[in-house]
Amino acid sequence: MTITIVVGAQWGDEGKGRVVDWLSEEADLTARYNGGDNAGHTVTAGSQTFKLHLIPSGIIHPHTQAMLGCGVVINPLSLQSEVQTLREAGVLVNEQRLRLSYAAHLITPAHRALDAAQEAARGRGSIGTTGRGIGPAYTDRAARRGLRLDDVLRNGFAERLTQQLQEANHTLQALYNAPPLDIEQTLADYLPAALALRPHIGDVGQELQTRLNAGQHLLIEGAQGSLLDLDLGSYPFVTSSCTTAAGALAGLGLGLQPIGRVIGVAKAFQTRVGSGPFPTEVFGAEAERLRGSGSNPWDEFGTTTGRPRRVGWLDGVLLRYAVRINGLTELILTKLDILSGLEKLQIATAYQENLTTRHEQLPFGPSHLGSFAPLYEELPGWSEPLGTVRTWQTLPPAARHFIQRVAQIAGCPVRQVSVGPERSQVIQVPDAG
Ligand code: IMP
Numbered sequence: 001m002t003i004t005i006v007v008g009a010q011w012g013d014e015g016k017g018r019v020v021d022w023l024s025e026e027a028d029l030t031a032r033y034n035g036g037d038n039a040g041h042t043v044t045a046g047s048q049t050f051k052l053h054l055i056p057s058g059i060i061h062p063h064t065q066a067m068l069g070c071g072v073v074i075n076p077l078s079l080q081s082e083v084q085t086l087r088e089a090g091v092l093v094n095e096q097r098l099r100l101s102y103a104a105h106l107i108t109p110a111h112r113a114l115d116a117a118q119e120a121a122r123g124r125g126s127i128g129t130t131g132r133g134i135g136p137a138y139t140d141r142a143a144r145r146g147l148r149l150d151d152v153l154r155n156g157f158a159e160r161l162t163q164q165l166q167e168a169n170h171t172l173q174a175l176y177n178a179p180p181l182d183i184e185q186t187l188a189d190y191l192p193a194a195l196a197l198r199p200h201i202g203d204v205g206q207e208l209q210t211r212l213n214a215g216q217h218l219l220i221e222g223a224q225g226s227l228l229d230l231d232l233g234s235y236p237f238v239t240s241s242c243t244t245a246a247g248a249l250a251g252l253g254l255g256l257q258p259i260g261r262v263i264g265v266a267k268a269f270q271t272r273v274g275s276g277p278f279p280t281e282v283f284g285a286e287a288e289r290l291r292g293s294g295s296n297p298w299d300e301f302g303t304t305t306g307r308p309r310r311v312g313w314l315d316g317v318l319l320r321y322a323v324r325i326n327g328l329t330e331l332i333l334t335k336l337d338i339l340s341g342l343e344k345l346q347i348a349t350a351y352q353e354n355l356t357t358r359h360e361q362l363p364f365g366p367s368h369l370g371s372f373a374p375l376y377e378e379l380p381g382w383s384e385p386l387g388t389v390r391t392w393q394t395l396p397p398a399a400r401h402f403i404q405r406v407a408q409i410a411g412c413p414v415r416q417v418s419v420g421p422e423r424s425q426v427i428q429v430p431d432a433g
Contacts, residue, residue: 205253
């Protein structure tokens with residue numbers, strides 16, 4: 001029995017999709033345990049680029065089965081269009097290959113409308129959500145009034161959905177002065193997509209445990225990033241689920257059991273979409289250089305929303321924090337190639353509070369960082385493009401030094417680095433690396 005967990009070590013968009021794609025070759029099962037279609041995983045396989053939001057990216061490998069656990073929130077309309085896109089690309093998606101937990105909650109149009117209305121009401125204090133209804137869906141779950149996938153299997157689902165839409169309309173109008181949903185039209189669009197999920201619904205926890213007991217390998221894919229975790233992230237500028245590795249088993253309906261590897265994926269720099277603190281953020285020409293123009297699929301624009309991402313230098317303090325809260329056994333560093341051509345590179349190694357106190361660790365997590373200024377270590381850059389480099393020995397010495405310093409600062413070995421979006425653009429870092 002082997003379990004590998006892959007999580008984002010920053011604010012999401014670290015390149016987990018591609019890492020999961022490599023690791024899926026050795027996995028029998030791939031699973032998601034949190035979030036919904038707010039996630040965006042881009043995977044390039046040969047000439048095809050897949051942008052997945054909900055289905056684990058491992059599904060692209062024909063030998064795997066993909067599971068969505070009870071910690072996930074599912075919008076049937078998004079799932080339907082994602083299944084359609086995969087099928088058009090020749091990927092087989094049927095009820096054997098895609099399994100959905102009976103206890104996962106549904107995102108409905110009511111949640112999307114409420115997400116938009118709540119964001120508008122927050123005004124300048126908005127979170128910058130993806131608008132996918134994530135917060136309101138998890139709110140209904142915690143308030144014990146949500147609709148779950150097992151409700152789709154029962155009589156009376158349409159009535160319960162209608163009731164939810166009516167209640168949402170009341171809230172939208174009375175509290176937010178927002179337009180109500182057209183209930184008939186919404187039911188006509190949503191119900192067929194929800195009912196089409198029926199053959200996929202099962203007890204994912206039980207199915208996974210049986211397969212694990214038979215010696216199969218499970219690859220668990222976290223969505224978003226550690227710093228967006230509901231409790232341990234930069235609250236309130238977070239998502240509404242547990243994004244860290246410790247939530248993986250609970251979010252799949254599994255009990256505690258041995259975990260093999262806990263892999264944190266981090267970019268060689270740092271990005272964030274949405275609002276909230278970002279101590280190492282850069283602006284102007286420096287930001288444009290790290291972000292890219294948007295003409296390449298790997299430039300820093302949101303997969304789900306298309307928004308330009310905020311960019312900055314690698315934050316070693318937050319990376320150390322991510323190593324601790326996830327229990328990471330290793331790091332994979334992505335997008336090292338983007339740093340080529342920069343004369344000097346910066347990594348934050350500590351924070352200074354109110355110009356006086358130095359912190360190696362955050363005293364109270366990453367929420368209130370207003371009075372903290374990052375203290376940087378400056379490292380020499382390299383000029384060579386890295387896209388064709390495949391071995392540690394042929395990396396420029398300054399790039400090797402950068403990777404070694406990241407590992408030392410984070411307190412965790414870096415096992416691999418990526419130097420481009422293709423499956424082959426990966427370099428193994430030797431143990432002594
Ligand atoms: P929500 O998850 O849509 O409620 O958004 C809450 C915060 O998480 C916002 O700052 C979003 O931009 C951010 N967020 C949600 N999903 C992702 C993701 O997959 N990558 C990066 N940021 C995300």
